[in-house]
Ligand SMILES: NC(=O)C1=CN([C@@H]2O[C@H](COP(=O)(O)OP(=O)(O)OC[C@H]3O[C@@H](n4cnc5c(N)ncnc54)[C@H](O)[C@@H]3O)[C@@H](O)[C@H]2O)C=CC1
């Protein structure tokens with residue numbers, strides 16, 4: 269099938285390459301010419317495991333090309349809208365300017381029978397508004413909403429073998445077209461839910477709201493555990509054995525970040541308030557507040573370890589391990605790790621941050637921080653080590669080897685991934701979130 273993908277960021281670039289790998293003829297469109305130039309030569313502008321391989325293979329097959337001109341989308345049977353929907357400046361609602369601009373630019377290029385399939389995460393009601401506009405301007409085309417559930421770090425697998433497919437449609441024809449796009453996943457048994465626009469839009473934000481709630485739930489337990497000397501990781505293991513609860517997404521620590529969970533729960537709250545249903549999701553404000561408190565807790569703990577008051581933090585070397593919002597991604601959007609580093613720097617600490625993939629993005633946002641690529645350089649002479657992103661390399665650090673580099677053996681395990689007994693046995697003051 270001929271497919272276009274409008275917006276080639278973390279979602280769209282993977283979607284475009286994966287669709288081509290599945291055998292479709294794909295054009296990826298983005299207004300960012302630098303991004304397009306890199307994608308066109310098989311050089312992804314961001315880090316995502318497996319993407320370079322499928323990108324190069326798809327480009328080599330001749331089934332994938334990139335362009336910054338929306339006219340190059342003409343002739344496609346399906347146009348996936350994958351542009352950003354960030355938090356609007358000065359508010360909590362989603363900024364839909366990119367969706368509207370991309371949609372408007374596409375309108376003149378829609379072939380008869382084309383399906384415009386929205387993948388971006390949008391406030392409920394957006395699809396209906398766009399469908400009404402389509403009916404006016406290009407009645408020969410159809411709108412569908414096909415939300416995306418991929419996780420960064422697993423984006424390729426999640427695109428090729430998703431847990432489920434959701435189509436918000438008004439006609440069986442649109443659903444049939446999407447079935448042809450996803451034929452291989454459907455044949456492999458991927459469940460598919462065909463529904464109306466509003467349900468499809470809500471499924472996406474409900475899924476992210478649930479995941480965020482699960483994380484904040486365990487972090488709320490961590491707060492209580494800290495007060496009474498209990499261990500939240502054992503608590504999570506114990507409640508997680510109940511299959512109704514499940515152990516996944518119960519990792520307590522510095523909390524959730526990224527380009528989606530935080531902005532999606534805020535946008536959902538803002539939209540519910542607009543609809544007069546603010547009280548139905550008022551708990552999401554608490555989910556957000558618990559999450560942000562965890563970052564402050566790490567900073568507070570760092571202060572306590574370094575001696576108590578603001579003056580004692582000043583000029584002290586702190587090694588921050590990780591700046592991305594999670595491992596296996598270079599994404600620093602709303603990253604708890606970077607937030608902790610920035611807050612400590614603001615208190616006057618000599619923060620040295622390191623990360624395997626995120627330094628370039630972090631530096632672009634926070635040039636005031638000192639970044640080093642080699643973790644040993646960050647650790648050398650540090651009076652406190654804070655692990656805030658659980659990259660595989662940091663999980664396996666040897667407490668004795670690290671102990672030889674630092675000035676003082678004090679560590680905050682902001683992700684509960686180190687073995688406390690091994691670190692304590694090596695003479696470290698080991699501190700974690702939610703562990704007594
Ligand atoms: N990043 C992720 O893991 C996932 C993201 N989503 C949703 O997908 C959407 C995109 O997210 P990301 O890819 O992370 O954002 P991103 O910021 O990485 O990518 C968005 C891209 O859209 C481009 N763009 C903006 N206006 C355009 C226009 N008029 N025409 C063509 N391209 C345009 C930008 O230049 C940028 O490359 C958001 O709604 C997000 O919530 C959904 C599931 C997973």
Ligand SMILES: O=C(O)[C@H]1O[C@H](OP(=O)(O)OP(=O)(O)OC[C@H]2O[C@@H](n3ccc(=O)[nH]c3=O)[C@H](O)[C@@H]2O)[C@H](O)[C@@H](O)[C@@H]1O
Nearest residue numbers: 416417418419420483517518519523524525526528593594
């Ligand atoms: O809408 C989106 O963009 C995506 O948002 C999340 O995916 P992602 O942001 O890539 O990352 P997650 O793996 O969900 O992690 C989000 C944050 O939660 C944190 N987290 C996760 C799990 C956990 O137990 N504890 C915890 O603190 C992670 O460190 C990270 O900061 C969802 O998992 C995807 O299904 C969704 O498609």
